[in-house]
Amino acid sequence: MADDYIWIVTEDTQPATNVEGARGRGGVVEKAREFIYRFKEVKLPVAQVEQKMNEFLQLVGRLFKNVDEQIGFQSNMKLDEVELMVEISGEGEVKLVAGGKAAGKGAITLKFKRVEPK
Numbered sequence: 240m241a242d243d244y245i246w247i248v249t250e251d252t253q254p255a256t257n258v259e260g261a262r263g264r265g266g267v268v269e270k271a272r273e274f275i276y277r278f279k280e281v282k283l284p285v286a287q288v289e290q291k292m293n294e295f296l297q298l299v300g301r302l303f304k305n306v307d308e309q310i311g312f313q314s315n316m317k318l319d320e321v322e323l324m325v326e327i328s329g330e331g332e333v334k335l336v337a338g339g340k341a342a343g344k345g346a347i348t349l350k351f352k353r354v355e356p357k
Contacts, residue, residue, distance in 0.1 A: 243284070243285040243286070244282050244283060244284055244285060245282075245283055245285050245288060246280055246281070246282055246283075247280070247281045247282075247283055247327055247328075247329055247331075248278055248279075248280055248281075248345075249278065249279060249280075249281055249328060249329035250277055250278060250279075251277055251278060251279040279329070281329040281330075283327075283329075283331045284331075287331045288327060288331050288333075291327075291331050291332055291333045292327075292333050294333075295325065295333040295335075299323065303318060303321055303351075306318060317353070318353070319352070319353050320350070320351065320352045320353065321350075321351045322348060322349070322350045322351075323335060323336075323348070323349045323351075324336040324338075324346040324347065324348050324349075325346060325347050325349060326345070326346045326347070327347070
């Protein structure tokens with residue numbers, strides 16, 4: 240398990256420069272190559288991603304436990320379900336996706352539903 244890796248496709252933060260043969264047709268070829276070179280593959284240890292995900296989930300659990308307590312304290316309602324979108328960065332960081340343009344670019348949806356005691 241120590242040798243397990245996961246590949247992450249992420250946006251390259253370095254702009255594509257000096258793309259050979261990229262001129263012509265009104266810059267269409269240049270724009271296409273810039274788009275292709277925007278992405279890079281990163282190989283990350285699964286243990287690193289797992290650790291970051293666990294840290295993220297602990298914080299989310301604590302946050303929504305507090306929210307649930309406040310809702311119950313102020314009214315007769317309870318939090319029943321939470322749906323979050325997260326993204327794993329090229330550095331292995333787990334980040335909450337806030338919506339907008341970022342929401343549609345390969346985020347992972349985590350859905351948490353209350354389990355009623357039996």
